[in-house]
Amino acid sequence: MATKIIPVVAVVGPGAIGTTVAAMLHEVGRTPLLCGRTPRDHLTLLEDGRPMTVPGPVRTSQKQITHAADLVFLAVKTTQIDAAAEWLSALVGPQTVVCVLQNGIEQIEMVRPHAPGGHIVPAVVWFPAQTQSDGSVRLRGEARLTLPDTAAARVVAQALQGTRCAADLAENFSSLAWRKLLQNAVAGLMALTHRRSGMFSRADIAGLALAYLRECLAVANAEGIELGVEVPQEILGKFQSAPADMGTSILTDRETGRPLEWDIRNGIIARRGRAHGVPTPISDILVPLLAAASDGPG
Structure with missing residues (x-):
């Protein structure tokens, strides 16, 4: 019997949106690699006052990355893309899909210079998540993403399949x-x-x-x-x-x-x-x- 290959998923920028996606993946046994600026041993997502812990650590150095990921959720803000460039350089290979969880309609244009070899997928984030004063994240609605109906986007949808973060493929993206x-x-x-x-x-x-x-x-x-x-x-x-x-x-x-x-x-x-x-x-x-x-x- 062939061994099932588990894709390597990374979340760059474990803030409000990144923590939510990481928690949804962790909940079904697909805990992602966490990459950010602040060292933490775990992340916390609050839903209706109930905490969910995502085990870390949050890696803070690109030297801790030894090989490319299959899928990267880029959850830094557009004002932080340049600061995340080294993470993309370390994590993105020719087959890597980069799902951009950012505001705006120019995600591909903004991220492409930093990930020229990857497959970039823009996303619309519909859920309200807010960072709290203690660093935890409060989710105040159902988690849902909209993606374009492309082959690379289907990789993202498959990674989220079975989680509580819906990923809709839309022709009218x-x-x-x-x-x-x-x-x-x-x-x-x-x-x-x-x-x-x-x-x-x-x-x-x-x-x-x-x-x-x-x-x-x-x-x-x-x-x-x-x-x-x-x-x-x-x-x-x-x-x-x-x-x-x-x-x-x-x-x-x-x-x-x-x-x-x-x-x-x-x-x-x-x-x-x-x-x-x-x-x-x-x-x-x-x-x-x-x-x-x-x-x-x-």
């Missing part, structure tokens, strides 16, 4: 990625106000958010993306129905003084709008404010 981009773009308002989802219950904020989402939709449509006129209201409704204390990653970065992903979440709307001659008056105000909040000076 670009439309779904843009829909998530609209959701992330309007969440930038939370970083500017230092407020959580409850702020969208204000009529003035709801009006601003809806106008901004419609601006983003106009740019998406100019890109040839099929999203209907109902999408802005649906996204706003999602924020309004969320728990009032629900945060978002860009708000967390603002609160902790880390660089913001303002360009790939908000700047891209203005950039693509200019390319198509679509006016983006709200973006023209929000983007400089987010950029200054992130990068200064001052």
